[in-house]
Amino acid sequence: MPVEVVPYSEAWPTQFANVAGDLSRTLETLPVVSIEHVGSTSVPDLAAKPILDIDIIVKRQHVAAALSALATKGYVHRGDLGVTDREALEAPDEHPPRNVYVCVDGTLHLRNHLAVRDILRRRADFRERYGAVKVELARDPEIDITTYIAKKSDVLQDVLAASDLSDEEKALILKLNTSTRASATPE
Numbered sequence: 451m452p453v454e455v456v457p458y459s460e461a462w463p464t465q466f467a468n469v470a471g472d473l474s475r476t477l478e479t480l481p482v483v484s485i486e487h488v489g490s491t492s493v494p495d496l497a498a499k500p501i502l503d504i505d506i507i508v509k510r511q512h513v514a515a516a517l518s519a520l521a522t523k524g525y526v527h528r529g530d531l532g533v534t535d536r537e538a539l540e541a542p543d544e545h546p547p548r549n550v551y552v553c554v555d556g557t558l559h560l561r562n563h564l565a566v567r568d569i570l571r572r573r574a575d576f577r578e579r580y581g582a583v584k585v586e587l588a589r590d591p592e593i594d595i596t597t598y599i600a601k602k603s604d605v606l607q608d609v610l611a612a613s614d615l616s617d618e619e620k621a622l623i624l625k626l627n628t629s630t631r632a633s634a635t636p637e
Contacts, residue, residue, distance in 0.1 A: 452588070452590075452591050452592075452593065453499065453587065453588045453593055453594075453595060453598045454499055454500065454588060455497050455498065455499055455584045455585050455587075455588035456497065456498065456499075456500050457497055458491075458493075458494060458495050458496055458497060458498065459491075459500070462487075462491040462492070462498075462502065462546075463487070463492075465502060465546040466487040466491070466492070466502055466504065469502065469504060469546065469548060469550075470485045470487070470504065472523075473485055473504070473506060473520075473550070476519055476520060476522070476523045477506065477516060477519050477520070479519070480508065480512055480515055480516055480519060481508070481509070481512060482506060482507065482508055482512075482516070483507040483508060483509065483555045484507045485504065485505070485506050485507070486504070486505045486507060486563070486564065486567075487502065487503070487504060487567075488503045488504070488505050488563040488564065488566075488567050489501075489502070489503030489549075489563070489567070490503075490570075490580075490584070491503065492567050492571075493567060493570040493571050493577060494571070495574075495577060495581075496570060496577050496580065496581050497581040497584055497585050498584070500547060501546075501547040501548060501549060502546055502547065502548040502549070503548070503549045503551075503563075504548055504549065504550045504551070505536075505551050505553045505560060505563055506520075506550065506551065506552045506553065507553050507554075507555050507560060508552060508553070508554070508555065509554070509555055510535075510554045510555075513537060513552055513554060516552045517537060517539075517552055520539055520550075520552070523542060524541075524542025524543075525539040525540065525541060525542060525550065526539060526540040526542075527539055528540055532626075533559050533626065534557075534559075535553065535554035535557040535559065535560075536551050536552075536553050536554075536557070536559050536560070537551060537552040537553075538550075538551055539551065539552065558615075558619055558622060558623070559623075559626075561615065561619075562610070562615065562619075562623050565610060565613035565614070565615060566606065566609055566610065566613075569609050569610075569612050569613060570609060573609075573612065576605075576608065576609045576612070579605055579608075580602070580605050580606070580609065583601070583602055583605050584598075584602065587601055587602065600628045603624055603628050606623075607620060607623075607624055610623065
């Protein structure tokens with residue numbers, strides 16, 4: 451299936467706010483650290499797949515309770531999809547299209563999501579380069595999502611070079627992003 455990449459939409463922050471509000475109400479009895487808009491739709495002026503990426507951040511001991519609460523609202527647990535301490539959920543609807551994850555606070559993959567988002571928000575040079583790579587890859591009608599993710603890894607490693615992640619952590623992220631099983635970096 452081809453990968454669709456579209457220009458940034460001003461609707462994405464509002465869509466996130468609406469979903470985050472619903473998620474907050476669903477999880478109101480739990481001590482949620484935060485609900486974060488991550489991935490390319492969270493970065494103004496960045497081309498993206500039109501799918502929100504949302505990280506619900508909790509302490510390790512609250513993961514099971516968060517998954518249970520979300521199940522009552524129709525979210526379906528899909529497992530960690532190869533990324534330890536990140537539990538993927540299928541949303542009960544496609545309004546808006548979204549990937550929702552329950553993430554353990556402080557873990558590498560979470561710090562990766564936040565670092566990429568924050569650097570791309572601050573650095574127009576990285577944002578423009580990353581957007582151009584994504585648009586070019588999406589032009590290939592034969593590209594699949596695994597190849598798309600793997601071929602973005604070089605530019606993402608350059609983005610992460612500007613982060614406070616260690617060299618070992620960056621190497622782990624690269625290994626995960628170039629594997630066929632999972633991705634540490636959202637869209």
